[in-house]
Amino acid sequence: MARQGTELKTEISAGASVRGTLRGAEDLVVRGRVEGTITLDGALFVEAGGVVKADVTADRVMIAGALVGDVTARTSIEIAAQGRVIGDLVAPSLRTEPGARFAGQLSIGDEVAPREARPEPEVRVAPPPKPVEIAEPEAPTERPRSSTPVTTFSPTKTPHDERKKRRVVIKKRSR
Amino acid sequence: MEQRTTIGPTIEIDGDLVSEDPVTVQGRIRGTIEANALVVESGAHVDATVQAESVEVSGALDGKVEASGRIEITAEGRVTADLAGPRIVIADGAQFRGHIEMDKWRDKERS
Structure with a gap:
């Protein structure tokens, strides 16, 4: 230089x-x-x-x-x-x-x-998060009856878990 | 190419300087200096704890100096510091106030 x-x-x-x-x-x-x-x-x-x-x-x-x-x-x-x-x-x-x-x-x-x-700077201001529409959970009404613990990847997610997960995502975006 | 750190006359550093290369100070340093060879030029002001292989002072130095080799205060140097090292030279005309330790250094473990 x-x-x-x-x-x-x-x-x-x-x-x-x-x-x-x-x-x-x-x-x-x-x-x-x-x-x-x-x-x-x-x-x-x-x-x-x-x-x-x-x-x-x-x-x-x-x-x-x-x-x-x-x-x-x-x-x-x-x-x-x-x-x-x-x-x-x-x-x-x-x-x-x-x-x-x-x-x-x-x-x-x-x-x-x-x-x-x-x-x-305006770039940092994220648009307000859109209201999340939580689809009716497809969670089966019956949980597996097996004695093995349910893994995180199991499809039997409760609606509460689903909402929690979405909330975290929104938080990240709004930063 | 010889590597040398030079702190120019308008530069002021508050903090620590660590160098494997020789260091020439023309400006001002407050803090600590660790170097192999340190030269404090006329006009420079070092207010620091110094650890070096050799130190030559033609400017002002306050603090503490520990050298594994030679410490030299030239005729222009003004030093108020405790010196520790096996070889110490204070030139005719130099100003010096402080303590000098020449044998302690040899027994001490280098850190």
């Missing part, structure tokens, strides 16, 4: 790891590991092999390694082909190379509100 900007360079080498808070006004290159929080007036480069488990605020963030955490960039976020990111990203612009992997929420564009001011 091309580096530009300040001359100063801080590097966490492949054999090094930092745990805690890291602040600064220069570029940071991570080939090793950083856990905690990173706040930079400069660019963050997570190189291939580098692992960052931190909430990050920086001018630019370039990820060719792995990053787990929320990222706020003042100018841009770039995820390289081998980069892997899990977390919420906020930046005026985002670039991902084919092959990059990302899981999380994106807020991209010039009018991105600061993180605190953002309303809960």
Whole structure:
């Protein structure tokens, strides 16, 4: 990745790891590991092999390694082909190379509100669950009389069990 | 390519730094440092418990230093710390306040 900007360079080498808070006004290159929080007036480069488990605020963030955490960039976020990111990203612009992997929420564009001011994204609001119509249980009126215990997979499910199961499913969806 | 961790002059770390590679500090670290070779450059400020093979201080260091090799405070160094290690150099002009232990280290089991 091309580096530009300040001359100063801080590097966490492949054999090094930092745990805690890291602040600064220069570029940071991570080939090793950083856990905690990173706040930079400069660019963050997570190189291939580098692992960052931190909430990050920086001018630019370039990820060719792995990053787990929320990222706020003042100018841009770039995820390289081998980069892997899990977390919420906020930046005026985002670039991902084919092959990059990302899981999380994106807020991209010039009018991105600061993180605190953002309303809960609508994506998260699931539609109200439809009333469940429970079909008349086909449960046989007579339970097997054998002395063997009824397994969970037995077709003799009681209506109560059925309702319970459905309720769980709905709960998951409404998250 | 030589691997080296460099903490630049504007960087402040609160926490722990562990490195198998040599570490150069130009900024500020509060917490603990474990490294093979640690260099605290002029202008840097380390307020930490340090464990390393060798330590060279030209900046400010407060805390505690344990080295399996050499600890050197250069003429620019300002150190307020307890030092433990088999070889200790304090240059003419250096500032130092603290305790020095040179034989205890040899008996102690390394953790």
